Amino acid sequence: MAGITDHTDTLLINVSSEIGTLRRLLIHSPDRGLGKVVPSKAQDWLFEDIVHLDMMRRDEYDYYVKILLYFLDPDKVRSRIADLGPDSDRSFFKPDHADYFKSDRVIDIQCLLSDILADEVIRTRLIAAICGIERTSFRTQQQLSQYEPTELAKIMISGTLPDLTMLFAPLPNFIFTRDIGIVINDHILLNKPAKMARTREALLAQYIFFNHPLFINYQENILEIPDNEHAFLLPDADANRDVTRSTLEGGDVMMIGKRHLIIGVSERTTLYAAQQVMRLVFDKNVVDKVTILQIPKKRDYMHIDTVFTQVKRNVWVLLGSLARTGDEAKKRDVIHFFAPKNVSEDLKIMQFTKGLEQKPVEIENLEDLLIDISKNDLGTTEPVQFIYSGNNEFPFGAREQWTDSCNLLALKDGVVVGYDRNEKTADAFRASGFEVIGAAKLLARFERGESSPETIENTFIMLPSAELSRARGGSHCMSLPLLRDEI
Structure with missing residues (x-):
């Protein structure tokens, strides 16, 4: 197979924290399908708004990729930033372009799809499976089989033919690679x-994880969440209840410490699925401790990584209204009509230990959980801070x-x-002793040799985000880490 396999036949996969130095990840650059989202279907396709595709790619996501490359694979980008800027006419960061960087550390999942489609058996099976899901005609299957792997991969993701005819719905959320899978130590959980x-x-x-040579050494370590074996016998109204549905997305899973996994129960992840994952990782001895964190089932929150993520061994960023004290507005004596309800009352946190699953420990609030992780899982001796x-x-x-x-x-x-x-969040970072710097300015420093990814510390890097933020996902969502250094 071509593409990423030009660099290496297999790769090391291991993630045991959220903050260990990132060495390899999967991403997906915004594709032409994003430009096909129309207002009438935006919410069905999980978008709150339509986006300006060229601006998102050229002026925003481009900086995300350059930052990732400078930290993970600097030889691909160092001394070339000026040639690859927003005003350049070269589509350097598109996976199908002749000058694409082809990194084996910053890997676009579209490249991996193109690779496996070079296999005629996989190609035939995947075309049939997708056409079955999309209920296309038999002639459409025949038409798709005529495209070469690179173009076929683009069609499968964007739903759009080279002449821009829409064949089926796009996958605008594919840029959020975090949600399709998560690495738990040396195992891969498919969501x-x-x-x-x-x-x-x-x-x-x-198809990618089970068929691409990069993951050949991890076939026995791929975890799939089982369905409720009797769900298909239930009436639709019952089959769609959270107690029987098995749905889980990667934004609700955090590998927070070498032996500790957090699973969120949210708008997108059911308690049933969280319980199934807990059984899987305990049975395979992947972790010793699982914390199930139930948050309000609201579009505002969606996944647990929309309400908190880790910044540093002893520093977390989180939504105040889910914290112990709640939003600052509730501390004031003035009653404001728009003041939000204290949703921290809707949180439920249960911690399970392998071998003692019938005796879970209830944790009172989110801050107590995060403090415990910093101190007992990550061994910090510094005071734990919240931004x-x-x-x-x-x-x-x-x-x-x-x-x-x-x-x-x-x-x-x-x-x-x-x-x-x-x-305002950036102000909070500054107040906590972090440098806050725009991506373009930081890249310029790197180019001038004034700073480097190895020496930079306590820094919040800001990406341009007018269009990216419309997609309702941040940099955490847009990444599927495959390898991090151990803490």
Whole structure:
């Protein structure tokens, strides 16, 4: 197979924390399907708004990829930033372009799909499976079989033919690679999306992880969530209840310590699925401790990584209204008509230990859980700090959480990537001793040799985000880490 396998036949997979130095990850650059989202279908396809595709790619996501490359595979980008800027006419970061960087550390999942489609058996099976899901005609199957692997991969993801005819719905959420799978130590958990709009994503992920040579050494370590074996016998109304449905997305799973996994129960992940994952990881001795964290089933929150992520061994960013004290607005004596309800009352946290599953420990609030992780799982001796969305000021906490102020990707301990539009959250980072810097400015420093990914510390890197934030996912969502250094 061509593409990424030009660099290596297999790769090491291991993630045992959220903050160990990132060495390898899966991403997906915004594709032409995003430009096909129309207002009448936006919410069905899980978007709140339509996006300007070229601006998202050229002016925003481009910086995300450059930052990732500078930290993970600098030889691909060092001294070339000026040639690859927003004003360049070269599509350097598109996977199908002749000058694509082809990194084996920053890997676009579209490349892996193209690779496996070179196999005629896989190609035939996957075309048939997708056409079955999308209920296309037999002639459409025949038509798809005529395309070469690179173009076929683009069609399968975007739903769009080269002449821009829409064949079936796009996969605009494929940029959020976190949701299709998660690495738990040296195991890979394949997820089961809650919404029909993401069914094809899950199918593509299955074929990639089970068929690409990069993952050949991990076939026995791929975990799949079982369905309720009797769900198909139930009336539709009962089969769709959370107690019987088995849906889980990667934004609700955090490998928080070498032997500790957090699973969120949310709008997208059911308690039944969380319990099934807990059984799987305990049975296979992948972890010793699982914390199940139930958050309100609201579109505002969606996944647990939209309300908190880790910044540093002893630092977390989170939504104040889910914290112990609640939003700053509730501390004031003035009663405001728009003051939010204290949703921290809707949180439920249960911690299970392998061998003692029948004796879970209930944890009172989110901050206590995070303090315990920092101290007991990660061994910090420093005081644990919390940086609150919107600086915990009403109404900015809720406003900036909506635009992913809590959804940050740690490149290493203390260095995270987020969105520039969350200005109050950035103020909170500054107040906590972090440098806050735009991606373009940081890249310029790297190019001049004034700083480097190896020496940078305590830094919040801001990405341009006018269009990316419309997609309702941040840098944490847009990453599927495959390898991190152990803490």
